[in-house]
Amino acid sequence: MTPVDVVRREISRALSGMRQAFRGVVGSYRHRAAGPMLARAEGLADEQLVDVEIMQQAGLVSGLPAGTPVIVLPIGGKTAQSVVIASEHGTYRVLVAPGEVALYHLTEPDCSVHLKAGRVVAIKCDKLEVTADSEIKLTAPIVKVSQDVQVRTASTPYSLNAFLAAYNGHKHTETGSITTGPDSTV
Numbered sequence: 001m002t003p004v005d006v007v008r009r010e011i012s013r014a015l016s017g018m019r020q021a022f023r024g025v026v027g028s029y030r031h032r033a034a035g036p037m038l039a040r041a042e043g044l045a046d047e048q049l050v051d052v053e054i055m056q057q058a059g060l061v062s063g064l065p066a067g068t069p070v071i072v073l074p075i076g077g078k079t080a081q082s083v084v085i086a087s088e089h090g091t092y093r094v095l096v097a098p099g100e101v102a103l104y105h106l107t108e109p110d111c112s113v114h115l116k117a118g119r120v121v122a123i124k125c126d127k128l129e130v131t132a133d134s135e136i137k138l139t140a141p142i143v144k145v146s147q148d149v150q151v152r153t154a155s156t157p158y159s160l161n162a163f164l165a166a167y168n169g170h171k172h173t174e175t176g177s178i179t180t181g182p183d184s185t186v
Contacts, residue, residue: 018077026068026087029054039064039084043072047079054084065089065107 001009024041031037036053043049052072056062064070064087071086094102094112105111114122130136149160 019074019079020077021071021073021085024049024070024072024084026064026070026084027066029064036083037061039070041070041072041084043079049079049082052082052084054087062087062106068106 022044024043027040027042029037029039036055038051039049039054041049041052049072054064068087068089070084070088072082073085075081075083089106092104092106092109092111094104094114096102096114097117100114100116102112102114104113111125112123114124116122151158151160
């Protein structure tokens, strides 16, 4: 046996005692005050994994639904010290072109933020909520709204459509007679 064969055999023997990364499926997860979320998962051959840390990119968090396929990495080859390093749940995945990026809801269709080619950001949802403590600024040559715009003051809501209807149909008294509506409508 050559020295190279001896080294290969010893490396193989050492690695055989260390568990490699493997596939699993999330059963549930829980948040905790500090640190990564913890998952209960099922590994190969119905192996039950408890309190496996879910490592995610800083600033992004996903609540993994039950049944989500994951890649589990046993730190130091020890199953008891495993972490989830990747997950995939493509039920409602957004189709993207090369270079595009999307965030999508894992369990609800048509709920996504899609950074498209051509500097377009497409947001798709039932209701979009924006909260700002001081102001919201839109800088664009034109803002298009397909339906009504409502403005709410401290006490009264105003509808832009209602305002335009009132303006377009208004009349007033001048020189003893009632004028017709405006020369042009908005």
